[in-house]
């Protein structure tokens with residue numbers, strides 16, 4: 619059986635997205651159109667969101683598989699974390715929604731992507747966004763500090779999804795939530811298919827079966843987990859057995875909640891449920 623180490627996966631994924639960022643930079647300099655064959659799923663048309671506020675320099679390097687911004691329903695003042703922020707498209711869209719009283723952090727492991735994102739930020743003059751280099755399995759982010767975690771076509775690339783969800787849970791405030799677009803499967807890829815590093819880095823064979831994906835989220839502590847096929851959003855898949863023998867790959871909308879702490883619950887109860895007790899004083 620062919621086995622691939624996590625380090626090989628990180629190297630392959632980093633090399634691919636570094637190459638895409640560098641090629642895109644050259645294309646912009648030469649005023650050529652995006653995208654090349656490797657980035658042939660460049661996805662600005664994936665969004666229900668209005669993208670006209672952003673320049674082609676940002677929307678042209680959209681490598682996602684969905685629209686986490688619409689899914690997240692962000693509000694002014696929130697702190698948002700984008701896992702695998704790439705050229706920054708979702709960070710800039712999130713920054714518009716949370717406003718100057720909010721804050722957005724993008725984390726990415728690939729230096730060329732971070733450089734591109736920071737260059738875009740300087741051009742846009744946006745001050746409520748920052749980009750940090752790091753791994754989504756070991757986030758450079760404080761405990762209990764984030765209202766909403768978003769991500770677009772990144773978690774499937776990780777060789778350790780359990781660590782990604784553990785870290786995501788750690789950094790969310792109690793009551794915080796995730797709104798993620800990601801590639802998942804119904805049915806599992808074979809070990810041979812998983813060993814195809816080019817397909818893994820291309821957001822295909824790293825994708826996890828929905829049941830395994832949901833199990834990793836539950837292990838981390840998430841509740842109210844929902845997984846829906848982007849093409850069939852009315853059908854809930856989180857609770858259904860998936861293993862169909864071969865893997866059906868699709869783009870999913872994934873949401874979940876970090877439960878509020880019991881003191882938060884007590885705070886919510888305070889105004890109503892505690893009133894009769896106060897009346898008896």
Ligand SMILES: C[S@@+](CC[C@H](N)C(=O)[O-])C[C@H]1O[C@@H](n2cnc3c(N)ncnc32)[C@H](O)[C@@H]1O
Pocket residue numbers: 631632635679680681682683701702703704705706707708725726727728731752753754755769770771772775776821
């Ligand atoms: C498919 S691109 C998506 C980029 C961006 N979310 C978008 O929608 O355009 C994947 C990005 O995730 C980053 N990435 C992949 N695995 C990562 C990991 N384990 N830790 C941090 N970043 C990672 C890559 O460097 C790349 O920029």
